[in-house]
């Protein structure tokens with residue numbers, strides 16, 4: 001026999017007495033854990049999207065939508081390739097790299113892939129030298145990035161996956177995404193046939209989990225030639241040296257290219273950022289509900305339990321229980337229901353987040369131990385504070401009530 | 407064992423004052439078997455509570471084995487009760503959701519006895535009161551007589567030198583009543599002390615001394631002092 005068994009025996013005998021407040025805590029923690037998990041992973045996803053594209057500005061055809069850009073399905077609408085040179089010659093402050101793209105549908109091993117034409121950075125160097133422009137050396141005002149300006153590019157073609165630009169790519173070379181490599185069983189050094197022409201596979205990109213996995217990258221001019229598209233592109237990605245640069249670049253680019261649509265990536269994700277902010281506020285609201293409703297429920301459960309057990313408390317005191325032991329006994333009851341509610345709520349909340357996160361927000365949710373620990377901690381602090389007053393009132397009960405007849 | 411000095415205990419309720427207990431002086435010696443008798447509401451339970459360190463008097467002092475009980479801090483008073491006093495209640499006051507064994511373990515646990523020793527001693531005590539085959543029963547599964555015997559085992563758990571009993575036979579059938587009273591006889595025979603509130607003349611007759619209460623006052627306390635025939 002110890003305090004734990006004493007409390008357990010009572011709760012086991014009549015679990016229904018504590019059910020309501022346990023459920024209240026459980027539901028509160030469920031909502032908190034679920035909303036926070038979805039928010040955190042949704043924010044991460046936005047962050048990743050932003051990062052994967054750098055502090056980017058997109059130059060798109062006037063009537064193109066961002067969805068078109070994302071689905072890499074821009075064959076209908078194009079921009080003249082000469083825009084790339086215009087931007088280059090303007091030498092706008094904060095521009096670090098340019099990446100024009102032309103995407104077309106193609107077939108590899110009888111499967112649909114997106115053939116994306118890109119321009120290797122070496123061609124910009126050449127063009128810049130020819131135009132006697134110092135390439136991308138113009139710092140924008142207040143640039144926080146130390147090394148703004150020309151970068152030493154990683155020569156490995158695989159860097160395309162993370163850097164989104166490539167240093168060298170010959171006319172007859174292609175780089176394939178991980179999915180394409182998998183279903184076509186192509187390896188570097190082999191050739192892939194596209195529009196009747198054989199291109200040599202230069203590299204297979206590491207898996208990124210994005211549409212890039214099912215792309216075949218080739219030289220922009222090769223794609224233009226093979227598809228008879230002319231000197232056009234679907235989009236020009238402009239990489240600013242930092243986040244601040246992007247905002248300043250938009251009006252300048254819009255002025256420079258009146259027939260194009262200029263947007264920042266943060267605009268692309270702004271809806272999701274808004275939803276995330278709403279969910280953050282929602283989780284604060286849920287925490288408030290948990291504190292008020294959960295706390296009140298625990299307080300009332302424990303006080304009514306104290307009232308119900310008056311004679312028993314008196315008897316325990318007659319048998320030699322100190323007031324502090326009586327307090328601890330009722331706090332332990334509160335903690336038991338708090339722990340059951342918090343742990344149950346965490347598990348349920350996690351399940352809800354994993355199911356609904358995938359369904360509603362399209363994010364993959366994984367358990368965040370820190371967040372779960374924090375929620376359980378918060379629930380326990382709430383139950384403790386709520387139970388403190390009734391538990392101490394139990395210690396002040398008159399032990400003489402043990403003599404009362406029932 | 408006890409020395410009560412200028413004790414008054416008054417309950418106030420809506421301007422109305424009830425003198426629950428009043429005594430200029432009262433001594434209870436070691437090894438005495440005291441029966442407290444009197445009509446309902448005469449202050450018997452009040453007296454018992456004050457002796458047990460659970461109710462502080464408005465005036466006066468309760469000396470228990472040389473210490474003024476109500477000048478001790480609550481924890482010390484609780485400790486005296488835990489180590490030296492056993493209570494017997496009219497309605498047994500067993501914890502309903504604990505088994506007989508666990509009920510007997512409660513005072514041992516409060517005393518800080520280790521788990522295995524708690525068990526061994528509780529089993530021995532239950533065997534002593536003839537309930538060795540009922541250890542896993544809950545109070546609701548026991549007859550009233552058996553419940554009172556579990557309560558007695560619990561009372562004896564910490565080997566008290568004093569028993570304070572409030573109408574211990576009030577709810578019992580004749581056999582169980584006899585079992586309780588003969589256990590009390592044994593307890594006193596070992597030189598220990600009992601103060602028992604009772605309405606039962608037969609029980610009172612077995613005590614070595616009788617205290618009569620009326621409206622909170624002791625009536626002819628010394629007159630009723632008898633020496634039990636050997």
Ligand SMILES: Nc1ncnc2c1ncn2[C@@H]1O[C@H](COP(=O)(O)OP(=O)(O)O)[C@@H](O)[C@H]1O
Nearest residue numbers: 417419424426445446447448449450451452453
């Ligand atoms: N907690 C209390 N509040 C007010 N009055 C009380 C309280 N306890 C006892 N009394 C009063 O004190 C008197 C003595 O009570 P008690 O000692 O319980 O009597 P007995 O046990 O002899 O029946 C009674 O008049 C009773 O009404």
Ligand SMILES: [Mg+2]
Nearest residue numbers: 450451452572
């Ligand atoms: Mg009484």
